[in-house]
Amino acid sequence: MLKRMLVDAVLVNLCLALALFMRYVVASWSQAGGLFVDQHLMRSFLGIYVKSASLLTLVALVIFYVSGFYTRGRIYISRYKTFVIFQAVTLTYLAFGSLVFLAGATIGLPRSVLPVAWLMTLIGIGGVRLAFTLVEREVLLDLGAVGAFDVRDPRSVLVVGGAGYIGSVLVRKLLDRGSRVRVLDRLLYGEGSLADLYNRHDFELVQGDFRNVEAVVRAVQGMGSIVHLGAVVGDPACALDEEFTFEVNLAATRVIAEVGKGYGIRRFLFASSCSVYGASDEIMDERSEVAPVSLYARTKIESERVLLSIMSDGFSPVLLRLATVCGMSHRPRFDLVVNLLAAQAAFDEKINIFGGDQWRPFVHVDDVANAIIGCLEAPLEVVRGQVFNVGHDAGNYRLAQIAEIIKGVVPDVVVSVHQNVEDERNYRVSFEKIARTLGFQANKTVEDAVLEIVDAVGTGRVVNYRRPEYSNVKWLSENGETAITMVPNIYSVVMRMSEGMSATG
């Protein structure tokens, strides 16, 4: 930010100096009928410059700052950016002109200098930014970050299902890293998870159903890459309505990928699941035989196959088999085993374990978001067409061990073990490939996740973990009529820029 402010300060000063010099040439010409060095006239112009330059610099930097010139990672659509620059530079000269007028003879700046300096500053500030954007775009193109079809904003990311448990964490991390982010989501579980982002210039929400191709086309246009997280998530939720699950989890994945491919999107990240491994005593890696034991897992493995089948020189899917996720998010979920047990411990001081010997891999939601970013930033040839298990080897636990971790955080909790096992999944997973290929390392543990949940309960951020919006199956059962059967063929775009909110339907 400081560097950008310094460049702008130098530019503004240069423009003022040039405008004054031109005025000096005109004055010298009209006095002597030619250009000659009049020491007195020159000293007077130098005096004016010294008195006015610091005032103009101060006014300009304040207005540029307020106009968002130095906000980290802010990337505007070019049309909008031109307008912001025009507005900020004009405001600067209006404010500066008023101050000069009030100061009167103390500064003595000829009024005719103002429009010339304004025009030069406009060209200077706009030109430097345009040159920077063009160079940056060329560099990104060389890196293979985008297709040649539409290079409007190669660093931009479309997060499909971005309002969900993982998406709402990922979106914020991407914004922090300077990406422009668009989310396509139907907001099945409410809009609370992203509401505080609506006023950002670098964020856009396309609220729509991704089974609707029109909404997908609208969302994909102009994007650099896609992360597809949207799905009916979890075995019980998927079992509610098999046709709906098939449409959302499999058919729509193909639609989104085909539209992306058509629009020249090169990098397509897909959230699959380690539950494709089903039940096994082996340690499963990416080459292991898959054995899905639920509809949810079957839709994931079928989607992986579809995506690999349409891979081409210009379209590179990356398949991420996520371990079971845990930890707090902007859309908390308490239908995930660690989160549910931690919330039960914090609220009820008792937890129920069914079985206990089953192995499951766990990963913190923050680490999942980091792994996704790692795949977005890795050279394309390293990740293209690859399957990665996402998690870390130390995250493989038996469910009984999870109960022990929770007891360590909430010592008074009573643990009841039941013999009937409702969830057949039992697998240990190797995460060696993602660590070796992308250098991915998890920063958080299951204990961190438990502490976060217990803290959220203690501080009142979660008032009742049983509420339906925290559980996909509960919410979809209660709102099935609208959530499942309706495929809206309209969509709305919420794009809030500084001049206000625009919505189209």
Ligand SMILES: NC(=O)c1ccc[n+]([C@@H]2O[C@H](COP(=O)([O-])OP(=O)(O)OC[C@H]3O[C@@H](n4cnc5c(N)ncnc54)[C@H](O)[C@@H]3O)[C@@H](O)[C@H]2O)c1
């Ligand atoms: N959470 C986990 O433990 C876990 C584990 C393995 C894999 N995954 C995968 O990661 C992805 C994200 O999971 P999550 O936990 O964030 O789930 P989530 O249920 O919190 O988020 C899914 C999002 O998709 C949106 N969505 C669903 N159907 C839609 C439709 N037809 N049109 C538009 N939007 C729609 C929902 O509104 C929601 O915001 C999923 O693909 C899931 O299968 C999650």
